[in-house]
């Protein structure tokens with residue numbers, strides 16, 4: 001079975017599991033998020049599992065479980081040098097008859113709903129999920145070298161000169177009658 005052209009129904013019915021790894025370059029939208037070339041990205045590892053969930057008195061539900069991760073060089077927002085962030089995603093999707101049903105259910109159900117396809121690009125879905133899982137503010141746990149904060153954040157100096165609101169509150173409190 002080709003994960004780029006998955007027959008979703010037989011994938012789930014036969015409870016097929018697939019896994020693989022690839023170079024970040026094979027996922028161009030995700031690769032755009034790479035910062036610089038000083039650090040190399042790791043291999044993108046993925047796995048997926050199809051399953052049917054029997055429904056009493058109804059049609060069995062079709063599910064696909066996804067898991068993927070990659071180490072991606074991004075720009076640390078503190079020191080502005082590259083940081084290798086682990087981007088990981090894990091999510092399950094339920095497949096329904098068609099787009100209209102998926103759209104209707106997606107509003108009310110908590111599950112992630114997609115429309116059944118005989119030619120489903122599961123690797124594109126993995127790419128979507130990893131993009132959604134990117135850290136909003138990439139940061140080193142400990143930055144490689146000390147940089148003056150003012151060089152990173154021009155607002156920092158101004159912010160530190162502003163009176164601390166809690167300090168003012170404390171001042172007011174002491175002035176209050178007991």
Ligand SMILES: [Zn+2]
Pocket residue numbers: 076077078079080081083139140142143144
């Ligand atoms: Zn840093």
